[in-house]
Amino acid sequence: MRRRLATCLHRHAGVRLSLLLSAPMAWLGLAYLGALAALLVTAFWSTDTFTGNLVRTFTWVNFEDLVTGEVYRTIALRSLGVAAAVTVIDLVVAFPMAFAMAKLASPRAQRWLVIAVLTPLWASYLVKAYAWRVLLSTGGILGWGYGLGATVLTLSYLWLPYMILPIYAGLERLPNSLLDAAGDLGARGWRTFRTVVWPLTFPAVAAGSIFTFSLSLGDYITVKIVGGRSQLIGNVVYDNIGAANNLPFAAAVATVPVLIMLVYLAAVRRTGALENL
Incomplete structure (x- = not known):
């Protein structure tokens, strides 16, 4: 019996792969997809205003409050703006660093630079977030204040x-011969970057932006530490789970970044970014 099973698995690579992936895929389905399904179901419940107990009946009231409430639209737009700003800043800082690592540093230096990153x-x-709180406080080195x-x-x-590493990987795969050919044909630095480097590394940039955008969109700890009175989507979810004890509304708010990221992933999928993750 064992010999027949071994022979069957040896001949059918697809069956062997399916058996190997069955356990992790089952865990993914239960832990991740199951949690998202529970989140979506809870978003259509409500909370009894007198007892605070969950009312497990279908209702659109949470999403109606999200759509009609001007404050929640403002918080959603603010969260999008913060995530976009973080992504752009990280791109501007990360690209020259990644280029220097991939094309200018020696192989030995590359290893040390990757470790440094x-x-x-x-x-x-929390240590890093509170370190910035100390730096940005009124008596700190920068003294910018919170907000x-x-x-x-x-x-x-x-x-x-998370932006440097994908771009570095993309630039490392970029043949140096293409840069040499562009120089031999008379292209200067900016034109070489615009016509050769940027188009070929854009999927890697998009891959890095998935991390920076999604992580910033759902973050709530940093804004609690250095954001002052600012509110983002993550804080609304946290406050409704804790102080307000309104789990259904918190679940409804939590679907907003999920939907935004689904749209974002669908947009960047065509760039080949998912293959660079």
């Missing part, structure tokens, strides 16, 4: 490695 990820998220600017700056620092 990864090193901040080993530190605690949306401090939130964007802190998030840009936190997620910068």
